[in-house]
Amino acid sequence: MKAIAQDSYGSPVVLKLMNIDRPTAGDDDVLVQVHAAGLDQGAIHLMTGMPYLMRLGFGFRAPKGRVRGRELAGRVDAVGKNVTRFKPGDEVFGIGEGSFAEYARAEEGKLAPKPSSITMEQAAAVAVSALAALQAVRDAGRVRPGQRVLIIGAGGGVGTFAVQVAKAFGAHVTGLCSTAKVDLVLSIGADDVIDYTSEDFANGKSRYDVILDIAGNRSLSHLRRALAPHGTLVLCGGEGGGRWLGGMGRTLRAIMLSPFVSQRLRGLLTNERGQDIQRLGELIETGDITPVIDRTFPLSETPAAMRYLTAGHARGKVVIVI
Template identity: 50%
Template sequence: MSEPITTTGGVRTMVAVVQERYGVEPEDVLRTARLARPGIGPGEVLVRVRASSVDRGTWHMMAGLPYAVRPVSGLRRPKLPNPGRNIAGVIEAVGSDVTGFAPGDAVYGTAVAAFAEYAATRPDRIAPKPTGLTFEEAATVPVSALTALQAVRDKAKIRDGHRVLITGAAGGVGTFAVQLAHAFGARVTAVASTLKLDAVRALGADHVIDYSREDFLVGPRRYDAIIDIAGNRGLRDLRRALTPRGRLVITGGETKEPWLGGADRQLRAQMLSPFTGRHLGTFISSEHADGLRDLTGLFDAGALRPVMDRVYPLAETAAAVRHLLDGRVTGKLALTLPAG
């Protein structure tokens, strides 16, 4: 670990993860340092972060891959100090134009450079933290659960009685998607690896398939919706498993191709969709307070719960990202920060 960055002149500082260049190995590019606390504008709030979490987007921003992300993240080097997005914590200060929030409020949502003791964000990206969740549990929700909610409710349009197939069901988005589809009354078939089948069954899946032992697209089953998170099957096979009016929602699809990283399959699905009776497509998840409040209602009603694989201290962020890349995670990985 490098020597910490310090500040002088009485500037208030904080501990944060720092990334100064792109790299595919988290141990090579992520370190902790002491930085100045972020300032806030009239329409922003400052959150004392109690917990954060990592997801696949963390690695993409860290590595700058696929290259398509770099117009946002920075062409040659990262624009932001660190790739964190999820936060759960307590409001420290509010800007002069902010209403509806006050110092001391417990909140969760998204912010830039969230792997830090303090993060600045906008009120439309946070919501009151569900009372039944710890800060660590709440921090696993925003990016992954919002993606799952938009995939299940808004894009797949799942309703009572629908037959739904969810690939990658044991991951961060998948564990939320299984619960949401079940809560909306669907008959859920979940695809996962051998060691994770019991976990997804406990989330409400009616039928589980071990992809290492069975081809989940072979056979007579047809689905009203397929939410493809794992992203390792071709469009032709997925289309055949849909009902004549079925909907395919692609929310993942990782490849080693450096320019688009698998997004070409998503683009082809959207181009093909007008020429078939089935709806084939993808979407870019949006991070907003309305969705967070909808999720809070589901948590409060007992219809949804986070699945946490492990909790790491902020200083071990690189180890958390490494654990994610190893592919053995069920649910989410949280990062915790001290309350003081």
């Protein structure tokens, strides 16, 4: 089968279109014929091997798994003997291993039926990014109806989902984004938008009950100035911060500081729970969330897609079409 694989860490030039063996489904697995695969920041970290700390789990000198990609949508090709929820031919979406390929293996519990109201490309954009948004809003942020919520990075892959999830939970949502993304953020339901190129969200005009920082490049002191005295800050992004810890260093500092201040400072560690992936499918079917796709790229142009996402200008999600 054709797949995008890498044998070393580095820039998008390490990604090569190769012919490799098709994976097989284990007893508890589903083999999916991939129609589309979503890009997320995690794929970039695995490509570059940065920050270095992540290599402890994914391979120190080279990635243990050669094929990138985790978000996917497609049709079930084969199932293991213990799989009961799916059969060949079913349309599914969720999280697999090595989705930048014609076929990918996924655990049964990390897949859900594809919502009939969206395309394969839209479904491929959901699992990793929308799962982070759902758990940031519901679990880490504990967002309640009527709360004022600020979403930093509202126009990106996770941010476009976070805006919609927070609105579904009854919050008054303010999105922070660049000028080019203001109209998009308003179109997906934000009550207010701040253009960070012309206004500082921490200028004292507003204080927020919950702040979700998805962009990941602002200091804790800056973020806390915009947070209500007993508000909650959720650090969703792990960008910047050096080669060894990246954004994890800022998250660790927030966790250590939290017991000594009135504000609640949290990091987000996404749990890939199957019931939450199914919940996302329900929110899509009811119209509460709709995946936002910026661009699609064919499999052979995955390196170009990675460069586009790394540039930081994507409005919503970038998707690879197999």
